[in-house]
Amino acid sequence: MHRRQFLTTTTAGVTLLAFPAVLRAQTKEPIRIGFPLPLTGTFAAIAADLQKGAQLAMEEINAKGGVMGRKLEVLFRDDELKPAVGAQRTKELIENQKVDFVVGGLAAHVQMAINEQTKAAKKLYISVSQSDEISAKPDTSPLTFHEALNPTITSRTMATYGMQNIGKKWWVVYADYAWGKQNNVVFNAAIAKLGGTVLGSTPYPLGKPEFSAHLPKIQAAKPDAIYAVTPGADNVPFLKQAISFGLKKEARIAQPLHFLYYTKEGGAEVFQDIYGATHFCHELAETLPQAKRYVEAFTKRFTQPPDSYSGYGYNGIHEVARGVELAKSTDSDAVANALRKNREYDHYKGKQWWRACDNKSFQDLWIIKVRSPQQVKGEWGFFDVIGKVAANEELDRTCAEKGHA
Amino acid sequence: MIRSAFGRVKAWVTVHPIASFVLFFAIFPFIAPYQALATQVLIFGLFALGFNLLYGYTGLLSFGHAAYYGLGAYGAGLALAKLKVTSLWIALGIGLGAAVVGGALVGFFCLRRRGIYFAMLTLAFAQMLYFIAFHAADLTGGDDGLRGIPLLPLSIFGASVSLRQPLAFYYFAYVLVVLAVAVLKRILDSPFGAVLRAIRENSDRAVACGYDINRVKLLSFVFSALFAGLAGALDALRLTVVPVDSLYWSTSGQVVIMTLLGGAGTFFGPFVGAATYLVLADRLSIFFEAWPLVIGVIFMAFVLFLPRGIWGTLTSRGIGQ
Numbered sequence: 102m103h104r105r106q107f108l109t110t111t112t113a114g115v116t117l118l119a120f121p122a123v124l125r126a127q128t129k130e131p132i133r134i135g136f137p138l139p140l141t142g143t144f145a146a147i148a149a150d151l152q153k154g155a156q157l158a159m160e161e162i163n164a165k166g167g168v169m170g171r172k173l174e175v176l177f178r179d180d181e182l183k184p185a186v187g188a189q190r191t192k193e194l195i196e197n198q199k200v201d202f203v204v205g206g207l208a209a210h211v212q213m214a215i216n217e218q219t220k221a222a223k224k225l226y227i228s229v230s231q232s233d234e235i236s237a238k239p240d241t242s243p244l245t246f247h248e249a250l251n252p253t254i255t256s257r258t259m260a261t262y263g264m265q266n267i268g269k270k271w272w273v274v275y276a277d278y279a280w281g282k283q284n285n286v287v288f289n290a291a292i293a294k295l296g297g298t299v300l301g302s303t304p305y306p307l308g309k310p311e312f313s314a315h316l317p318k319i320q321a322a323k324p325d326a327i328y329a330v331t332p333g334a335d336n337v338p339f340l341k342q343a344i345s346f347g348l349k350k351e352a353r354i355a356q357p358l359h360f361l362y363y364t365k366e367g368g369a370e371v372f373q374d375i376y377g378a379t380h381f382c383h384e385l386a387e388t389l390p391q392a393k394r395y396v397e398a399f400t401k402r403f404t405q406p407p408d409s410y411s412g413y414g415y416n417g418i419h420e421v422a423r424g425v426e427l428a429k430s431t432d433s434d435a436v437a438n439a440l441r442k443n444r445e446y447d448h449y450k451g452k453q454w455w456r457a458c459d460n461k462s463f464q465d466l467w468i469i470k471v472r473s474p475q476q477v478k479g480e481w482g483f484f485d486v487i488g489k490v491a492a493n494e495e496l497d498r499t500c501a502e503k504g505h506a
Numbered sequence: 507m508i509r510s511a512f513g514r515v516k517a518w519v520t521v522h523p524i525a526s527f528v529l530f531f532a533i534f535p536f537i538a539p540y541q542a543l544a545t546q547v548l549i550f551g552l553f554a555l556g557f558n559l560l561y562g563y564t565g566l567l568s569f570g571h572a573a574y575y576g577l578g579a580y581g582a583g584l585a586l587a588k589l590k591v592t593s594l595w596i597a598l599g600i601g602l603g604a605a606v607v608g609g610a611l612v613g614f615f616c617l618r619r620r621g622i623y624f625a626m627l628t629l630a631f632a633q634m635l636y637f638i639a640f641h642a643a644d645l646t647g648g649d650d651g652l653r654g655i656p657l658l659p660l661s662i663f664g665a666s667v668s669l670r671q672p673l674a675f676y677y678f679a680y681v682l683v684v685l686a687v688a689v690l691k692r693i694l695d696s697p698f699g700a701v702l703r704a705i706r707e708n709s710d711r712a713v714a715c716g717y718d719i720n721r722v723k724l725l726s727f728v729f730s731a732l733f734a735g736l737a738g739a740l741d742a743l744r745l746t747v748v749p750v751d752s753l754y755w756s757t758s759g760q761v762v763i764m765t766l767l768g769g770a771g772t773f774f775g776p777f778v779g780a781a782t783y784l785v786l787a788d789r790l791s792i793f794f795e796a797w798p799l800v801i802g803v804i805f806m807a808f809v810l811f812l813p814r815g816i817w818g819t820l821t822s823r824g825i826g827q
Contacts, residue, residue, distance in 0.1 A: 141795050179795050184651050184749035189546060193788065196672055197540035210649045210749070217653055217747040221670070239654055278649040 131174040132167075132431055134159075134421055135194030136205040136414075137215055142182035143308045143333040144207050146362045147410045151207060151229060152177055153403050154411030158418035158448075161398070168422045169429065175418060176200060182207075184214035191218040201431045204417035206230045207410070209279035216245055225433035227420060229413035231255065233283050236459040238504030244437050246460040248413050248420070252283035254466070254496045255357040255378050259328070260291030262468050262488060267353050267376060268325025269297045274312070274339065275330035277304035284330045284357050300324050305331075310338035316346040326353045329375075336360070337367035344371065359469055361408040364483045372471040372483065380466050381412040381450055382484050395449035406481050412449055416462075419448045453492065458500035463492040516821070523773055527687055531680055541672035542744075543788055545679055547781045549740050552683050554764045554776030555690060556733025561762075562771035563694065564726040565706030566617075569625045570632030571761050573612060574731035576753030577604040578738030580639065580646060583748040587654045588645070594658045594669075598682075598739050605735020606728055608635075613727030617720060629755060636753040652748040669743070679740050686733055691773070693729060702726055706771075734761075767805055769815025778817040 136155055138148045159175045167173060176198055180187035187206065194200045195218065202225045206212030209232040216235060219226035220242045227246045234240045236247040263271070271292055275281035281304070289299045300322045303315045310331065319327070327348070331339040336356070343349045359377030383406035385392040395415070399407040424436035427443055437460075444455040453464040468488035477483055490496070500506075519526045531548065538544035553575055560566045581604030585597040616627040639646045646652055660667040660678060669675045693699050701722050704712040712719050742748045751757060760783070768779025783801060790797035812819045 179791055183751055184747065185745065185751055188745045188747060188749075189542070189788075190791075192542040192672075193540060196542050210651060213647075213650045213653055214745065214747045214749060217655075217745065221657070221746060234650060282643075282649075 129171045131172040132169075132202075132421075132425060133198060133200040134173060134175045134418060135178065135191065135198065135200035135203045136175050137178045137180040137187050137190045137194070137203070137211075138205045138207050139182035139211065140177070140179040143335065144182060145334075146366075147333060147360060147408070148207050150362065150408040151205075151410040151414040153399070154407065154414030154416075155204065155418045156414075157399055157402055157411070158415045158422075160402070162418070162422050168425045173418065173422060175204075177205075180206070180211050180215075182211060184211050187211040188214040188218050191215045195219075195222045195224060200224070202226070202421050202433065202436070204229065204414070204421060209234070209283070213240060213279075216240060216242075219244065223433060225421070225424070225437050227417045229410070229417050231280050233287075233498070234279075236461040236503065237498070241459060241503075243460075244433050246420070246437070246440065246455065246462070248416050248462045250378075250380055250464070250466060251461075251497065252280060252357070253287050253498055256284045256287040256328075257291045257496055258378055258466060258468075258490050259355055259357055259376075260288050260295060260297075262378075262490075263326060263328070263355050263376070264292065264295045264297050267355055270323075270325045271297060271299045271328055272319050272322060272324040272326075272352075273299060273302040273328045273330065274315070274319070275302065275304055275328075276307040276332055276335060278307045280332065281307065281330045284328075288328055288330075305335075307332070308335065310335040310342075312339055312342045313346070316342060316348055320346065320348055320351060324352050326355060329354055329356045331356065332358070333360075334363070336363045337371065340367060340371045340375065358409070359471070359484065360410075361406070361481065361483065364471060365481065369472060369474040369477045369483060373473050375471050377469055378466050378490075379409045379469055379484075380464055381407070381409045382467065382469055382486065383407055383481065384469075384484050384486055385450060385467070388486075389450060391447060392450050416446075416448050416453070420446060456494060456500070458505040459503055461497065463494055463497075465492050466490050524684075524688055524691055527774070527777075528684055531684070535673060535676050539785065539788065541676055543784065545672065545676045545744055546741075547777070547784050548676070548679050548683050549737050549744065550761070550764060550784060551777035551780040552686055552740070553734050553737035554761050554768065554780050555687065556730045556737065557761045558765050558770060558772075558776045559690065559693070559702075559733065560726055560730040561765060562775070563699070563706060564702045564723060565709075566723065566726070567625045567762075568616075568628040568727075568730075568758070569755070569762070570612070570628035570630070570758050571730070571734055572753050572755065572757035573628075573632035573635050574605040574609050574734035575738035575741075575757060575761075576632075576635060576639070576748075577608040577731075578602060578735030579742040579748045579752045580652065580738075581605065581735070582739035583652045583655045583742040584645070586656055586658065587652060592658065594660055594743070597658075597743075598736070601739030601742070602732060602735050605731045605738065609728045609731020609735075610724070613724050613731070617723050617727065629758070632753060632758060633755060636750065636755075639750050639753055646750065647748075649750055651750055652742075653746075655742060655746045655748070657743055657746055675744060679744070682736065682740065686736060690733070694773075698722070698725070763801075763805055765815075767808055767815055769818030769821075772815065772817045772821060775815050775817040779815065782816060 140148050159173045163172050178190040203219050204227045206215045207230050212228045212230045225244045228235050229248050231249050233251050275285040355376035364372045383396045386396040424440045427439035428435040469484040535541045535544040557571045578601040582597045582601030585591045585600040612631045764779035764783045769775030
């Protein structure tokens with residue numbers, strides 16, 4: 102044997118002996134996870150962030166040898182933000198790709214269609230989109246888990262914070278689809294309960310952010326504050342129009358959620374002093390060790406810090422992996438039972454848990470406010486974290502209110 | 507050699523169109539990438555077939571065919587999810603009934619105008635239905651779509667057959683689509699079918715020949731809605747959810763593209779168009795997000811250079827009519 106051949110063979114052999122888990126993971130059939138998400142459409146930027154989080158989780162798990170000696174393979178599919186497409190892509194993932202589990206969906210109406218397919222195929226599904234219905238009867242199932250926040254939690258939180266710190270008289274502008282409508286209903290009820298007033302609500306079609314006909318009417322009502330439920334790519338046009346009509350000077354603006362990438366796109370001049378909630382922002386790395394590790398890993402892998410939804414994708418994949426490890430099985434029922442029995446987890450920002458009755462995840466959330474252009478830190482430091490709301494099941498509807506006995 | 511083989515296929519398909527359809531779609535789930543896609547092709551082919559009756563054979567361009575597809579879907583879906591009917595046949599009947607009634611009403615008003623005004627009226631009615639479904643969330647599920655549709659077992663001759671397996675559902679849809687295709691063939695071969703084509707070619711001459719063309723057009727409209735409604739009802743059962751997009755203009759646009767791509771006015775064109783569109787969309791979307799660009803270029807190429815569509819071009823150049 103030549104010297105070069107000897108060295109090559111020996112090195113390969115030692116490597117394989119040193120990493121038996123990696124070897125096993127490479128030779129066994131991978132565990133497949135289907136991941137439909139809207140890579141095109143109004144939520145494309147958020148979907149790209151979600152995808153990166155899931156990808157990072159997959160790569161981290163595989164680098165450690167996979168799960169039960171098997172690699173994870175996450176198959177992403179563009180659902181185009183259309184329920185029928187989401188349903189068809191999920192069918193393809195289940196039937197053609199033989200996925201073991203499904204994670205994903207990024208709009209309330211699309212995740213419902215995905216959920217119908219996973220229920221029929223008896224596959225565990227971790228939804229990562231905000232919705233009140235997904236964890237309530239009759240839509241939920243023992244195999245349906247909900248990782249994201251929901252409109253009830255988000256809008257109750259913002260109403261409480263808003264009444265204490267922003268104003269008493271409100272006007273709601275909301276995208277006229279499931280998530281927007283649910284936020285409007287919850288926010289109206291919460292403000293009334295807290296003794297405030299919602300002077301009016303303005304629905305608009307999602308993805309068609311034209312507000313010029315509505316803004317004079319809102320200004321005439323003289324609200325203290327606007328609750329802007331203008332998600333995705335609608336966010337920037339709404340704020341720009343509010344500025345050009347002078348509304349931003351007349352009333353303070355809060356929104357259920359803030360997104361880093363849209364804030365960067367619009368710039369601090371547009372977003373300055375806008376309040377919002379979030380389940381994660383990269384500024385948390387300054388105070389939370391778990392967040393610091395996650396933000397560093399994400400930034401190293403993708404050369405930019407994570408936005409909030411990447412955390413949902415990251416957790417979704419990690420929870421599937423944890424469930425499989427616990428159950429020692431890829432059977433969906435076994436994994437679902439294992440997650441319910443071992444309901445606490447902490448992958449990137451602190452303790453979370455699955456509520457037993459509805460498989461709903463409970464997690465901390467934060468109130469954030471956008472800095473002025475002069476205060477923005479570096480390229481991405483837009484948010485001031487101004488409050489924390491600890492995970493609390495009382496923020497959501499009760500199990501009985503959601504139809505669970 | 508190849509040309510003569512094409513010639514023999516052409517001759518056989520020309521003489522036996524229904525048998526050709528039956529044979530090809532009997533094996534289709536085994537050559538399609540997966541069975542749910544095969545079923546989708548079958549259902550959208552049926553939808554395009556209905557549209558083709560109105561556009562390809564009668565010469566009436568509807569931009570609102572999603573209305574009848576959606577009415578069929580919501581009819582069957584509501585029957586199962588809200589009325590809790592216990593028979594799949596009754597649910598399908600309610601879906602078909604909703605599409606036929608909707609088609610008759612919309613057709614009655616729209617057929618009072620011609621050309622672009624007719625097309626715009628069909629679009630307006632479809633969009634009205636969309637917004638009604640969107641806002642009647644308590645009944646239709648609104649933007650979340652109608653959920654909770656049980657896929658009941660099929661009761662036939664006293665036996666109960668589960669449709670949960672994709673292949674079982676495919677053959678259930680296959681039987682109904684074959685029946686629909688046979689009915690369409692009978693319609694087209696009848697004197698009524700000849701009058702439809704006469705209206706398409708020259709409606710003034712058809713009037714001069716003594717035909718009540720408004721009545722014939724309305725019947726064509728209702729038959730077209732019937733086929734679209736059956737497609738919608740089957741899709742509601744396939745997905746066990748009815749997205750509100752079923753009624754949206756983009757669904758109407760999709761069926762226009764499928765029909766033109768396959769070949770308007772040809773018997774198999776709608777199925778060829780549906781298969782081309784859906785298989786391309788399914789396969790390309792796995793690799794890149796800009797797949798509509800590819801289909802758009804193909805569509806434009808056919809419209810500009812081969813306006814008879816895929817099947818129309820093949821029939822004029824070699825393979826069966």
